[in-house]
Amino acid sequence: MESMRPRGVIEYLEILWRKKLVIFLVAASMLVATFLIIRRLPNFYESRASIVISNKANDNQLLPETSFSALNQQMISYGNLMTIIRRYDLYRPEPGQVFNMDNTVERLRSEVKLDIKMRNYYPDGPESLTISYRYADPTIAQRVVADMVSIFEQANVTTRQQATTELERSRAKIEDIEAQLRSLAPQRDLAELRNQIARSPDTSPSSARSQRLAAANLIDSLSDKEFMLERQIDEQQRLIGEQEKLVRSAAAASGLQATGAYGVLLTRRAEVEGQIKDLAATVTEKNPKMIQARSQLAAINREIAQLEAARGANPDAAASSFSPEARELRVMQRELKRFQTELEVTRRDLNRKTQSLNTLPDLGAAPGASLSTGHLNESKAEYDRLLGRYNWLMDRQDGLQKLSGVDGSNTAMFQVIDAPRALRTPVAPNRRLLMLLGLGIALGLGLVVVAAREVPRLFLIHNDRDVEYYLGTPVLALIPETLTPFERSRRRRLWGLRWLGLTLFAAMMIPVFVMVLDRIQIFQILASR
Numbered sequence: 001m002e003s004m005r006p007r008g009v010i011e012y013l014e015i016l017w018r019k020k021l022v023i024f025l026v027a028a029s030m031l032v033a034t035f036l037i038i039r040r041l042p043n044f045y046e047s048r049a050s051i052v053i054s055n056k057a058n059d060n061q062l063l064p065e066t067s068f069s070a071l072n073q074q075m076i077s078y079g080n081l082m083t084i085i086r087r088y089d090l091y092r093p094e095p096g097q098v099f100n101m102d103n104t105v106e107r108l109r110s111e112v113k114l115d116i117k118m119r120n121y122y123p124d125g126p127e128s129l130t131i132s133y134r135y136a137d138p139t140i141a142q143r144v145v146a147d148m149v150s151i152f153e154q155a156n157v158t159t160r161q162q163a164t165t166e167l168e169r170s171r172a173k174i175e176d177i178e179a180q181l182r183s184l185a186p187q188r189d190l191a192e193l194r195n196q197i198a199r200s201p202d203t204s205p206s207s208a209r210s211q212r213l214a215a216a217n218l219i220d221s222l223s224d225k226e227f228m229l230e231r232q233i234d235e236q237q238r239l240i241g242e243q244e245k246l247v248r249s250a251a252a253a254s255g256l257q258a259t260g261a262y263g264v265l266l267t268r269r270a271e272v273e274g275q276i277k278d279l280a281a282t283v284t285e286k287n288p289k290m291i292q293a294r295s296q297l298a299a300i301n302r303e304i305a306q307l308e309a310a311r312g313a314n315p316d317a318a319a320s321s322f323s324p325e326a327r328e329l330r331v332m333q334r335e336l337k338r339f340q341t342e343l344e345v346t347r348r349d350l351n352r353k354t355q356s357l358n359t360l361p362d363l364g365a366a367p368g369a370s371l372s373t374g375h376l377n378e379s380k381a382e383y384d385r386l387l388g389r390y391n392w393l394m395d396r397q398d399g400l401q402k403l404s405g406v407d408g409s410n411t412a413m414f415q416v417i418d419a420p421r422a423l424r425t426p427v428a429p430n431r432r433l434l435m436l437l438g439l440g441i442a443l444g445l446g447l448v449v450v451a452a453r454e455v456p457r458l459f460l461i462h463n464d465r466d467v468e469y470y471l472g473t474p475v476l477a478l479i480p481e482t483l484t485p486f487e488r489s490r491r492r493r494l495w496g497l498r499w500l501g502l503t504l505f506a507a508m509m510i511p512v513f514v515m516v517l518d519r520i521q522i523f524q525i526l527a528s529r
Contacts, residue, residue, distance in 0.1 A: 004458050005469040015454055021499065022453070023446035029506040030445050033513035034438030034523070041434075041527045043426035045138035047145045050418040051129045051152055068126055071414075075151050076112065081105045083270040084147055088140050112148070128417075138422040145420035152414035159413055167400040170393055177390045181383065222350040223381040227388050229343040236336045243329045248308075265307070269300045354378065429527030437526070 016023070053068055074080060085091070085104055093099045115130040131148055135141040276293045283290055461467060464475040483491070517523065 005466060007458075016447075016450065019450045019454065022450055022502070023443070025502055025506040026446040026449045027439075027442035029509045030442035030513050031438060033510050033517060034441065035435070036510075036514055037517050037523050038429070038431055038434045038438065041429050041431075041523065042136040044134045044136060044428040044527070045141050045423055045425075046132055046134045046427045047138065047141040047420045047422060048130060048132035048418065049145050049149045049416060049420040051131070051149065052415040052417055053126050053128060054413045054415075068129075068414075071151055071155050072114070072129075075148050076109055076114075078105055079266065080148075080151070081108050082266070083273070084108070084144055086267065086270050087147075087274045088143060090135070090140070090144075112144075131420075134428060138424060142420045142422040149416055149420060153416065156414055163400045167397065170397045170400060174390065174393050174397065177386050177393065181386055181390065219350065219353050219381065220384075222346055222353060223384055226343065226346050226350060226381075227385050229339055229346060230385075231392075233336065233339045233343060236332065236339060240329065240332050240336060243325065243332055247325045247329050265300055265304050269297065269304065272297045272300060350381075429523075434523055434526060438523075 082101060082105055085101070085108060091104050091107060111133060113130075113132045115132070116126050117128045117130075119125055119127045131145055133141050133144050135144065272293055276290070276297065279287070279290050279293060285291075285294075461470060464478060467473075467475055
């Protein structure tokens with residue numbers, strides 16, 4: 001038939017009711033297969049830790065290498081995750097499968113969940129960090145989270161050490177600037193006194209006085225601008241230094257990690273570090289095994305440093321880099337050149353204005369008149385510049401004292417509020433939900449099989465309604481089928497044999513469905529979520 005007779009919902013339900021045994025057999029076969037898959041799924045245990053972040057960790061201008069963003073990138077970096085995978089032998093491949101470190105690292109990075117809570121008040125920035133990880137072994141899950149938390153704990157120790165070192169340097173610089181300020185203070189006072197005399201209405205003609213006042217004000221503004229540019233150049237040079245580290249690390253990640261020797265050295269270093277960590281729990285630093293392990297680690301670090309230095313010595317590779325870090329570095333270098341050019345122009349303008357001020361007639365004798373006006377103005381500008389730097393160093397010293405704990409403050413930049421624990425209650429998989437999903441898949445497969453069987457039969461003539469539709473004539477009478485007892489018995493036997501064969505076929509399809517579900521990995525993926 002070229003067309004299908006229109007049917008209502010009732011007729012389709014009648015078809016499904018007639019084929020209920022087929023739907024049941026197919027659905028039962030698939031449901032048994034999903035039950036076997038779900039039963040084999042391992043339990044997953046979650047370990048989590050919470051870290052509170054202080055304000056200085058968000059925008060740390062004193063020790064930028066200990067900022068939260070840098071530590072966060074270090075925690076999920078390739079090298080750190082590779083070390084954790086090798087230390088705890090995570091994600092062992094099935095027999096016959098090839099272990100791929102890159103895919104394993106990406107899998108661990110995706111399964112480590114980082115929940116960063118932002119502040120809703122000024123200053124903006126992260127307020128807390130929650131690290132969670134799920135694994136089939138609760139002890140290993142706890143250790144993985146503990147290794148990641150140890151990065152922030154080590155950052156607290158490193159911050160205090162670096163802050164103590166920087167605090168000593170800042171104190172030395174402050175003492176030097178205080179000595180210079182004490183030597184320049186008398187000359188600055190003379191310059192201030194000369195300016196007061198210049199502003200007096202009885203000492204000189206009004207035109208000369210106004211010229212000197214205008215020149216002095218212009219020199220002051222240029223001195224302030226010079227100091228501001230020097231601060232901007234210092235800050236820009238610091239940012240460029242940090243960006244160069246990022247460029248070198250990106251180049252090392254893309255180039256050095258591709259070489260076999262570098263990868264072997266990284267692997268060996270991770271193994272030696274794990275050995276040292278295990279030995280530290282049982283022996284002292286003077287133990288021969290610990291000394292030998294330390295020597296091996298130092299030798300490996302020297303070889304890695306030589307490879308990195310050889311890689312960094314290639315200027316063509318750096319020049320031809322088109323990574324986002326390299327582009328950002330070039331923009332920052334252009335900005336630094338602009339600041340330096342503007343500073344040079346300002347200094348030349350300041351020298352010209354100072355010389356112009358020296359050529360103006362003196363407005364009267366004043367204490368200290370033996371010193372030239374130009375020299376006094378230069379001393380005053382130098383004093384103001386040193387005073388600004390002195391104030392900046394004092395502010396820096398206060399921040400370093402808080403970081404180092406010299407002022408008695410024991411508040412760390414990163415506080416571990418909830419330490420990782422090995423929970424014995426599994427958090428996944430949700431087997432009841434997976435069984436409901438398996439039931440839906442089984443019923444859907446049964447409906448698909450029945451549809452594939454019955455759709456071609458919808459175009460054939462089976463009853464009086466089909467005759468009336470295709471022939472256009474009403475049916476006057478129906479002749480029932482008449483069977484002998486032998487034929488009825490034979491039909492019942494054939495019916496029973498047919499359903500027995502279908503039942504056996506459905507049972508044989510169970511292993512096939514298990515293999516297909518194993519290949520698709522749908523329940524394994526949902527179980528770990």
